[in-house]
Amino acid sequence: MKLRIIHRLLAAVVLASVTVFGTSAWLASRAQQTTLFTRVERDAVLLSDTIKSSTRQAMLRNERDMVHRIIDLIGTQQELRNIRIFNKDGMVIYSPDAQLIGTKVDKHSEGCDACHRTGDTASGEPPAGGRTREFVDAAGIRQLGVISAIENEPACSESGCHVHSATQRVLGVLDVTMSLADVDQEVARGRSYTLLLSFLAVLAISLLLWVFFHRLVGRPVARLLAATNAVATGNLDHRIPVTRNDELGQLATSFNAMTVRLAEARHQIYQSNKLASLGRLAAGIAHEINNPLTGVLTYSSFLLKRTGSDPEVRQDLETIVHETKRCREIVRGLLDFARQVPPKKSLIDANEIMQRSLQIVDNQLRVQNIQVTKSLRSDLPRIHADPNQLQQVLINLLVNAADAITGDKREIRVATDLRPRNGQDMLEITVADTGMGIPEKNLGKIFEPFFTTKEHKGTGLGLSVVWGIVSEHGGVVEVNSKVGQGTTFTIRLPLESPASGGDPSAS
Amino acid sequence: MKASFDVLLVEDDPVVHEAAARILTREGLSVDRAEDVSTAVARLRAGQHQIVLTDLMLPGFSGFDLLDRLASDRPQVPVILITGYATIENALHAFKHGAFDFLPKPFDVAELLGVVRRALRCAERRWWHPTAPVRDLAAANGAARPERLRFLGQHSWAAIDGGTAVFGVAESFPGLLGEIRELRLPASGECLTQGLSFAEISTADESIHRVWAPLGGTVIESNGEIRKAPDLVDRLPFSSGWLTRVALSALEEQQDALTVRSGALAGPTARSGGTKEKRWSF
Numbered sequence: 168m169k170l171r172i173i174h175r176l177l178a179a180v181v182l183a184s185v186t187v188f189g190t191s192a193w194l195a196s197r198a199q200q201t202t203l204f205t206r207v208e209r210d211a212v213l214l215s216d217t218i219k220s221s222t223r224q225a226m227l228r229n230e231r232d233m234v235h236r237i238i239d240l241i242g243t244q245q246e247l248r249n250i251r252i253f254n255k256d257g258m259v260i261y262s263p264d265a266q267l268i269g270t271k272v273d274k275h276s277e278g279c280d281a282c283h284r285t286g287d288t289a290s291g292e293p294p295a296g297g298r299t300r301e302f303v304d305a306a307g308i309r310q311l312g313v314i315s316a317i318e319n320e321p322a323c324s325e326s327g328c329h330v331h332s333a334t335q336r337v338l339g340v341l342d343v344t345m346s347l348a349d350v351d352q353e354v355a356r357g358r359s360y361t362l363l364l365s366f367l368a369v370l371a372i373s374l375l376l377w378v379f380f381h382r383l384v385g386r387p388v389a390r391l392l393a394a395t396n397a398v399a400t401g402n403l404d405h406r407i408p409v410t411r412n413d414e415l416g417q418l419a420t421s422f423n424a425m426t427v428r429l430a431e432a433r434h435q436i437y438q439s440n441k442l443a444s445l446g447r448l449a450a451g452i453a454h455e456i457n458n459p460l461t462g463v464l465t466y467s468s469f470l471l472k473r474t475g476s477d478p479e480v481r482q483d484l485e486t487i488v489h490e491t492k493r494c495r496e497i498v499r500g501l502l503d504f505a506r507q508v509p510p511k512k513s514l515i516d517a518n519e520i521m522q523r524s525l526q527i528v529d530n531q532l533r534v535q536n537i538q539v540t541k542s543l544r545s546d547l548p549r550i551h552a553d554p555n556q557l558q559q560v561l562i563n564l565l566v567n568a569a570d571a572i573t574g575d576k577r578e579i580r581v582a583t584d585l586r587p588r589n590g591q592d593m594l595e596i597t598v599a600d601t602g603m604g605i606p607e608k609n610l611g612k613i614f615e616p617f618f619t620t621k622e623h624k625g626t627g628l629g630l631s632v633v634w635g636i637v638s639e640h641g642g643v644v645e646v647n648s649k650v651g652q653g654t655t656f657t658i659r660l661p662l663e664s665p666a667s668g669g670d671p672s673a674s
Numbered sequence: 675m676k677a678s679f680d681v682l683l684v685e686d687d688p689v690v691h692e693a694a695a696r697i698l699t700r701e702g703l704s705v706d707r708a709e710d711v712s713t714a715v716a717r718l719r720a721g722q723h724q725i726v727l728t729d730l731m732l733p734g735f736s737g738f739d740l741l742d743r744l745a746s747d748r749p750q751v752p753v754i755l756i757t758g759y760a761t762i763e764n765a766l767h768a769f770k771h772g773a774f775d776f777l778p779k780p781f782d783v784a785e786l787l788g789v790v791r792r793a794l795r796c797a798e799r800r801w802w803h804p805t806a807p808v809r810d811l812a813a814a815n816g817a818a819r820p821e822r823l824r825f826l827g828q829h830s831w832a833a834i835d836g837g838t839a840v841f842g843v844a845e846s847f848p849g850l851l852g853e854i855r856e857l858r859l860p861a862s863g864e865c866l867t868q869g870l871s872f873a874e875i876s877t878a879d880e881s882i883h884r885v886w887a888p889l890g891g892t893v894i895e896s897n898g899e900i901r902k903a904p905d906l907v908d909r910l911p912f913s914s915g916w917l918t919r920v921a922l923s924a925l926e927e928q929q930d931a932l933t934v935r936s937g938a939l940a941g942p943t944a945r946s947g948g949t950k951e952k953r954w955s956f
Contacts (some may be wrong), residue, residue, distance in 0.1 A: 172772040458687045460780035465693035468782035472880070473700070491828040498923050502762075511924055523837075526892045527921050528863045535763055554837075555891070555923030559865060562892050572863065 172173055173377070173385040173456055181369060181375050187410035196358045203350045205506045207246075207298050211313040214241070215298075215343045218250060219317065222261075227322055233384065248310055249344040252317070255337065276636040286490075296429070301347070309347040315576075345378060355444055394422060403430035431643065438614060439638050440629060442504075445616055449501030455497060464491045504628050510553035510639050517583050517594055517660075518543045520554055524561035526571065532579070535569055542582040550662055556636045563629040564598040564656050571602025571620060571654060592662055593642075599655035604650040633658075676722040680794060681704040682742065684714040684728035687757065690779070694727070697783050698790065704713040708752065711735035715743065718826050723751060724795040725774070730757040730764060732919035737772060738764075745772040752793040752802045756781075762869040766931040769827030772804025775846060777885075788881035792850040799849075807845045813910045823912075824932035826888040832924070832932065838894065841872070842916040843885055850910050857904040859896035859917055866891055867919060868928045873917050875907065886922070888909035 220239055225233035234252075242250050252261040255273045313458025317339045324333035330340050335605045390407050398403035403426050407419040471484040525539060532539060568579045580599040583590050605613060611617045614634040621628030633656075637644045642660035680703040687693040691707065698705045706721055710712035710732050717723075726744060728739035741753050752774035756761050757765045765776040776938050777786065796802045801809050807828050820832045828845040858874040866872045866887040873885040896918045900906050906915035 180764065242863070335818050366773075412938065454758060457779040458690055462685075462689035462693055464780040464782045465690070465697060465786065469693065472783050491780070500868070502872070511926070527892055530862045530895055541881060553924075555921075558921060559923060562863055562865075 169502055170387060173380045176380055176384070177373060177377055180223075181373050184372050185365075188368055192358070192361040192365045195361055196241070196354065197471065198648060199357045200350075200354045202532075203353060204347075207345060207347065207350050208313075210246075211299065211311055211343055211345045212315075214244075214247070214345075215313045215315045215341055218343065219315065219341055222646060226317075228522055229523040231598065234261055247347050248304075248341065248346045249342070251342045251344075253340045253342065255339060257334070260339070270645045281489070286435065300645070309345050309351055309628050310344050312342060312344045314340055314342050384415070387411075388577040391415075391418065394419075394426075398426055400428070403433060416557055424589075435638055435643065438634060442616065442635055445501075446505030449498075449505045453498045453502050456494075460491065460498070464488065464495065469509070500617070500628055504631065510636065511558050512551045514549040514638075515552050515554045515557065516549055517547055517552075517557070517596060518545075519563060519582060520557050521581060521596070524558050524565060527558075527562055528565045531566070532569055535572070537572055537577045537579055540578060540580045542580070542581075544584050547583055547585065547594065548662055550660055552640055552660065556639075560633045560636050560658065561596070563633050564661055567629060568598055568600035568602065568654070568656075571604075573599050573603055576653075587660075594662060595658040596658040597655055597662070599653060604652055605646070605652040606650055608647060610648060614644070677706075679704045679721055680724045682708065682714060682721075682723040682728075684711070684726065684732065685717045686706045686710060686729060686732050690729075690756075694786060697786055701787060702792075703790070711737075711740045712753070713858065717747070718744075719938075725790065726753045726798045727777075728750055728755060728789065730755050730768070735818075741773055742773050746770065748804055749804050750797065750800060752796050753804070754789055754793055762867075764771060766826070766869045767930065769829060771935060773827060773830055774802065774804075775827075782882075783874075784880055784882040785884065786930055787879070788875075788877070788883040791852070791879065791881055792846060792883065795850045796846065801849075807935075809845050809850065811845055813933070820935075824888065824934060826886060826932055828919065830885055830888045831868045832888040832920075833916075835926070836887075837922055837925075839889060839891070839920050839922050840916050841885075841888060841920060843873075843907055845913045847875075847883065847885075848901045848911045848915075850884060851875060851877055851908055854904040855905065855909060857900055857907065859901070860893045861903075862893050862895050864893045866893060866918075868931065875904070880926070885917065887920075888932060889920070889922055890924065891922040894897055894919045894921055913939075 173607055192416045218238065220496070221241075221508045224236045225231075225237065232250050238250050238252070238261045243246065249267075250263055251259050252266060255261050259270050262268055284592070287528075300314070302310050319331055319333070319335045319338050321333070323331045323338060394405050394591070395406045398540060405426065406423050409416055409419045409423070426435065436665050459545075467484055467487040471481065471488055474480050474484060521541075521543060565579065565581075572579070576599045580597070582595075582597045582599075584595045584597075585633050586595045587593070609618075614630050616631040617627035618630075621627075634644055637658055637660070642658060645657040646654065647657070647660070648654040681698055683691065683695055683698070683705050684707075685694060686709050691709070695705050695707060706717050706723060708717050711734060714726070714728065718726075726740070728737045730742050732740075737755050737757075741755065744751055744753055749772075755765060755773050755776040756779060757768075757776050758779050762778070765773075765778070774796065775789050777789050788918055810924050812823055812831065813826075817865050819833070822835070823831045824834060825831050825844055829843070831842050831844045831845075832839040833842075852904070855878055856876040858876075860866065866889075868888065869886050869892040871884040872887040872893075875883040875885070877883065895915050897906075900915060900917065904909060907917070909915065
């Protein structure tokens, strides 16, 4: 299945939020770890100083039991892992763990090498890393050790026991080791918590965005997709409901406008193709049918000429001759129609053509007692068109209009105007009558060749010729009609000549 | 001595051929028959023929070939081309090749007899020459401004004035029609196509004579006078006997089919001298 756009967007959002939340969670966890560690370190240093201070008096008075007791007492604190006091030879002399007392520690072992890096004698000040150190004990638990030197001071050498000479700088070392297990646990807990929160936040954002995307993008895009599919399968009546004013709404509006124009174009092409293939068909039929029709017409008319006075036979023969002549008229009509030539365009004034056409039918209109009302726009631009064909169009429409008028209102209104349509100005010519009107069921057929309501009076080609000519000029014909009130034909022609207008001077 | 016939009928379609032959024979005309151009040429050599009625589309050589041949070898023989409506354009050009007239299929008895009778009368009176009219009625008399006239052979004329033109019949009608019964002319607003019938003349001998439009256009008006006095067509075809005034369409490409008779006065009219007084006497 194809990845939908909404899923892609969502994937991008999830990736971005995971990155952002992951980074911040990692940074937060780091900060928490540092804070906690600093606190433990401070505690350890404080404890170390406390031990030194609380054992100071007992040490000065050389009350070793007292020192032991104090250290034991402090050693009961849970977080304290170990307290060791070494003498200068590296032997543990105090510790809550009695087993350690008397054991000797190598100066290069863990914790000592910070100061004893260069040799037996300590290099003086503690290293840059401070007095603290981290290490992992045999049980795999992280520890924090704080070493602090017990320095000689006048009181030590001047006290009564005289254990220490005044020349010694360091008398021993206090090593306090604290477990980092709690800290690590807390950090781990904090990290899990942050992770959980981040996960929930990503989830919530994704869900919310999914809903928003679905409503704001997914649904309209799906509607557009459905519409394009509908159009692709030929359904040009499909319209997208336009509910918004944003880009997608505008897209829907443009899409609808496009399908409307596409439908119009398709109708035009359909009509033109139909007319063109009909023309070819007509020429073919006419060619094939000529000889047999000649046989029928000559023999039947010959028979009619020779037949006696029997009225019945005469009448039958007259019917045959008459009907054969009708066939001939149909074939001629077809051929006339097939003979339509491409327009020979020049710059023309539509008003002038209208006036000339009115002059041509003037006689007929006067005989039929029909009034003509003109409303011609005086500032019409000249257009590229075939004056003769346009005149034929107007005459066909005028004659049709006159033929449609049967009642008391005997008026034909003609007008020329400039009107915008689909963003460009079009020349609009209307011919309206107050005639009988066209029933709705016939409106779709009136431009089809051989459709006529004039019985034997018309060929049924007038309006299809109108359609053909206007189409060749890149224009459209529209008809509005109300039965009993009249019919209005509107011709819209482009001001600019279309590229495919069959203009020989353009090729 | 060569056998003499009124008509040489050249037609390859057996039904049309037989029908036409029977109609003409029953009119008392002697009909010589051929199915193709080669046979027709042989028949022409073997006999004397007043007129030739030939189909345009024939196997092998076409009716045009026969027409060209006759125009040079037997210019006094009027040739009628039978043609389908699909080949009207060819028929129009046939006038330039010297055809007397053409008869579009499908035709009926009256139409066939109409054109055949006119051609026969023309041949009998020796009025026919395919390219230069023996009786140049327009140039000699009647026409207001003969230089404006454009001719569809000797069949019809158009006097062009800007976007409009007046149509009328030319030499192949006056004096050849007999008694005119009825004249049918188009109504204003009707669309005319070049080469298609726009006027119909019915005569007392039950024949119909069709007049082909020399140009296409829309009818402005038809001659009202002529309806009352149809014989004006016969008597004054270039003046009062005009038929229809038309708003022209696409004049340029249609003009090819028409001819201008420049210097017509110095043409065969002058040569045939005596026709002048004869012209107005029928």
